[in-house]
Amino acid sequence: MDKVKVGVLGATGLVGQKLVQLLLKHPWFELELLTASREFVGRKYGEVVKWLQGPFTPPELNELIIGSTDLSTIMDSKVELVFSTLPSKDALSVEAELAKRGIVVISSSDSMKFEEDIPLLNPEVNADHVELTKLQSRRGWRGAILKTPNCTTVILTLALKPIMDELGLRKVIVSTMQSISGAGLTGVPSIDIIDNIIPYIDGEEERVERESVKILGSLESQVVKPASITISASCHRVPVIEGHLEAIFIETIEEPDVELASKALEEFKGNKIRALNLPTAPEKPVIVRRELDRPQPRLDRYISNGMSVVVGRLRMDKALRGIKLIALGNNLIRGAAGTSVLTAELLTAKGLVYGR
Ligand SMILES: NC(=O)c1ccc[n+]([C@@H]2O[C@H](COP(=O)([O-])OP(=O)(O)OC[C@H]3O[C@@H](n4cnc5c(N)ncnc54)[C@H](OP(=O)(O)O)[C@@H]3O)[C@@H](O)[C@H]2O)c1
Known part of the structure; x- marks a missing residue:
């Protein structure tokens, strides 16, 4: 199986750091894009991240260049799935635009969590709710949005x-x-x-x-x-x-x-x-x-x-x-990054990440 190309929006934050750590050696996913806020775009991840997961930033991450969270940069990167840790106010429009263009978005922000066709997933508890994503085509989306709970x-x-x-x-x-x-x-x-x-x-x-x-x-x-x-x-x-x-x-x-x-x-x-x-x-x-x-x-x-x-x-x-x-x-692993990665694995195993 080809690895699914994934991106992390908000990769310098606490949840973002745990995400990149989990994704770095993941058997199914390939880390293709890291983004942060505007001031860090174009700079090396290792230079700007305040790494709190151990003594050193993993060497594979040091040289990676931080991309912008703009729609065009994300689309150009060829990612098929993104993990979004953006603040709610910034997440709303970008996440929906990505879903519209065929990308699967797994997001921990509060926006849209209670909309009827958006699953709020804790996989061992309610993996069956993933079915809701089928309703999202009514919005004109080729991709999907799934939310990770608080x-x-x-x-x-x-x-x-x-x-x-x-x-x-x-x-x-x-x-x-x-x-x-x-x-x-x-x-x-x-x-x-x-x-x-x-x-x-x-x-x-x-x-x-x-x-x-x-x-x-x-x-x-x-x-x-x-x-x-x-x-x-x-x-x-x-x-x-x-x-x-x-x-x-x-x-x-x-x-x-x-x-x-x-x-x-x-x-x-x-x-x-x-x-x-x-x-x-x-x-x-x-x-x-x-x-x-x-x-x-x-x-x-x-x-x-x-x-x-x-x-x-x-x-x-x-x-x-x-x-x-x-x-x-x-809270950072089971409560956020780990549950997001588990959700991505669930979608991949069910054939719901199609590539583009
Ligand atoms: N912390 C937890 O235990 C936890 C658990 C569950 C869910 N969550 C949720 O996960 C999300 C992230 O939490 P966190 O604790 O990781 O927060 P954080 O440490 O403050 O990190 C926020 C991340 O978002 C980036 N960012 C902020 N504004 C942006 C913008 N306009 N465009 C692009 N990137 C932007 C930041 O980049 P810069 O470094 O450039 O500022 C940083 O990478 C929040 O929605 C939070 O509610 C957190």
């Missing part, structure tokens, strides 16, 4: 899905402790976060509540019927560099049973994609830790190369008469 939502929905399948979900309350990398390279000034917790993240609670019911919803006659779960989120920024921790309280529809819930989480294989053997898919999308003091961001954020959600402290919850647990996920 990082907190990816982690939450992976922890909820096995319990939903086993016991049903009526209400979910989630209180988050989100790392500073979740806000991007320039997101949180150190003077605000060291020795502190910020009990507000703009728009995050609404995102988590709304995205989760779409992802956990069922696809019926090419329409996603949102899951009928009441979700309430409280989101907080904490002085951790990478890894979001979530305290989750659940009212189940069936009689709550901690052992059944643990077993469902432990045995969850992500059946919606399992048979496809996608290169980035973790063997176990959810890992259950039995120790009383796990998961912890510093210790558990790179389990399965950062692609698994780690859960622990499953116990009965008296207030909701249900189950409570802690979930941890790597």
